[in-house]
Amino acid sequence: MTTPLTVEQLHPRLGELALIDVRSPGEYASGHIPGALNVPLDRLDQALAALRATAERGELAIACASGRRAATACRQLADAGVPARVLTGGTDAWAAAGHPLERPAGARTVWAMDRQVRFAAGTLVLLGLVADRALPGTRRLAAAVGGGLVFSSLTDTCAMGRALGRLPFNRPRSDAPGLDETLAALGR
Incomplete structure (x- = not known):
């Protein structure tokens, strides 16, 4: 069972914990919680070692649009012995609470x-x-x-x-950070 994390609990702790967004790169680029790093759900296994190391250094939180994919990711991580918390309501709840979403310059909006x-x-x-x-x-x-x-x-x-x-509009732009850059950032 994963431990939920509400938007109210996350907001004051943004700089303290590692926040992973498991949406597709296109969804992530169209608006994510400030400081969140993108590890798409279908690439979670490739990031497992880095996520384990990150969780050993501090708390790990997982987000998506609504919380469903984040819950799936947390179950996969728990099965691998990596503790993580799921953001209840995801980025939708974050935005509904009036908090800003980060969008790279020139990013296009992609449907969830x-x-x-x-x-x-x-x-x-x-x-x-x-x-x-x-x-x-x-x-x-x-x-x-x-x-x-x-x-x-x-x-x-x-x-x-x-x-x-896997469609082009759901992939990262060529100038956007990819999984390798995200894994490097987790290693810091």
């Missing part, structure tokens, strides 16, 4: 991953149903997407989210 998944899944379902009129049997696409969503909720995984995370 859950919104991207809902849009893609809904589009595929509609396409499957509409295309079935001209090409009978394509409604199976809608059924496959529905089945994938059920599987996703039962396993708390998201293959569509992982696939969307």
Whole structure:
């Protein structure tokens, strides 16, 4: 079980603890809590050694947009013996409390991953149903997407989210710090 951390608890401790944002680089660049470092959830295993060392030096907190991916990351870290706290409500709660988000100059706004998944899944379902009129049997696409969503909720995984995370608009800009720079910053 991970220990929650509220926005009110985080705010005065920003400089004291290490804050990791597990959203995609595109989401992170469109607005993150000041001082947060980006380690995308799908690359958490690659950062495990650095996160373990960071947690040994002080407290580690994990954030995402709403707290769901952060909770998943905290479970993965706990399974690896790395203690971490999850920011309840994530950057959405941080912004709703009136705190500023940091945005690199020239960063574009990217939809949150859950919104991207809902849009893609809904589009595929509609396409499957509409295309079935001209090409009978394509409604199976809608059924496959529905089945994938059920599987996703039962396993708390998201293959569509992982696939969307690889699209160009969800990747870091060429001039943005990557995972290597983040790991170096954690080593300080």
